[in-house]
Amino acid sequence: MYSQKLAWLLLAPTLVILFLFGVLPFLYVLYVSFHDWNPFAANPEMVFSGANNFRRVVFDQGFLASLGVTVAFVFFAVLSELVIGYALAQAFMKEFPGKAFFRTIHTLPLIMAPIIVGSVWKLMTTPSIGIIPSLLDSWFGVNLNIGQSAWAAFVITVIMDVWHWTPLVTLTLIAALVSLPADPFEQAQIDGANKRQIFWHITLPMIAPAVVATVFIRLMDALRTVDEVLMLTGGGPGSATRYVGVHIFKEVFPRTNYGYGSAVSVIVLYLTIVACWLLYVSMLAPRKSRKG
Template sequence: MGSNRTGWLMLAPTLLILGVFGIVPFFYVLYLSFHQWNPFAANPNMIFIGANNFRRLVFDGEFLTSLWFTLKFAFFAVVSEIIIGYMLAQMLTRDFYGKGFFRTIHTLPLIVAPIVVGSVWRLMTTPSIGIIPYYLNKWFGYQLNIGSDATAAFIITVIMDIWHWTPLVTLTLLAAIVSLPKDPFEQAQIDGANRWQIFWHITLPMIRPAILATVFIRLMDALRTVDEVWMLTGGGPGAATRFVGLHIWKIVFPKTDYGYGSAISIIVLYLTLVMCWLLYVGLVAPRVRRSKVNADA
């Protein structure tokens, strides 16, 4: 009994911080989503409008477009980061010249603030002074201008996110790989399994929890990205990189429509939870059921 009380006392500061900065703001935003509120209007009072904000966003073309671009961005960025991060993690399990230096350089983007990352990439992609447009024009004759080319702007935002967050994936998967037992791999090699069979039947199932946790983290971050893209493209050209986070920002701050912005935030949170739940059901639940069947047998 005393140990349980001590445990709750140790958790109390964390629970307090979570309640103050997480739960309370969530319920406040949920409350705002059922109101029409512009504190800078002639009538600054909240007006209860029920579910009208949620009904409005279903027919909001700008919101649906930003949601579609956000889902595309999250898919390409997260999938690329998982693949590249796994390849780099496997490379770092081997010894090669300059391994320590490469690991240090590789992890440097993680300590750079997102707004700085966006600023640096904006400088690198500016047609007149950027190093990327210069060499693309010199080597391939391609004129890169993310201010007028919507496809190029979207691709550059994905590449920027990959550059910034792949080191996190690499470190996570590297920790999972180096902790794997050697016996299953040695036995598979003795039985004549090739590299693909070893990866598919041994490595992947054993590091699946680490991959799933990494996907959850990166998916949630990708769906709410704002500062990097804001500094790089400002959401343009047009709406090519106006992701949901930027759309909410423009609704809440320039337009000061706090109620509608809160409704969009709630829907985005709900969609994020649904996607994470679907990933869990698709990747973890079948494995749990197979384990129970094998145990019963």
């Protein structure tokens, strides 16, 4: 009994913080989503509208378009980060000259604020002064202008996200690889298994929990990306990079449409939870059933 009381006492500060900064804001946003509210209008009072905001979301072509480009952005960004992060994790598991230096340089993007990342990439991709358009033009004769090409803007935002967050994936997978026991790998090599078989049948199943946790983190972050993209493209050209986070931002702040923006936020949160649940079921549930 004493140990249980002590455990709850130690958890109390964390639970209070989660309630104040997690549960209460969500309940407030959920409450606002059932109202029409523009605090800067002539009538700043909330007007109850029931599920009208959610009905608008379902038929809002702008939101549906932003959801489509967001799914594509999340897929390419997270998949690229996993592949590159695993390759770098395997490389950093080996000893080579300058390993500590390269690991330090590799981790530097993580300490940069997203708005700074967007500003840096804005400078690097500006046609008149940016190093990337200059190199592409001199080396390959390619004219890169993310303000005019929707495809180029989308690709650059994916590359920017990969550059910023791949170090997080690398560090997570390094921790998972370091914790693996050596016996299964030695036994597989004795039995004549090649590298591909060792990866699919030993390494990947053993690091699956770490991979899923990493995908959860990156999936949630990528779905709500705002500041980087706003600084780089502003959601353009057109709506090519108007991801759901940018869509919510523009609905809430420039248009001061707080009720509708809250409804979109609730739906995006629900879709994020569903996506994480489906990922968990598809990757970890079969693994647990095999063990059982």
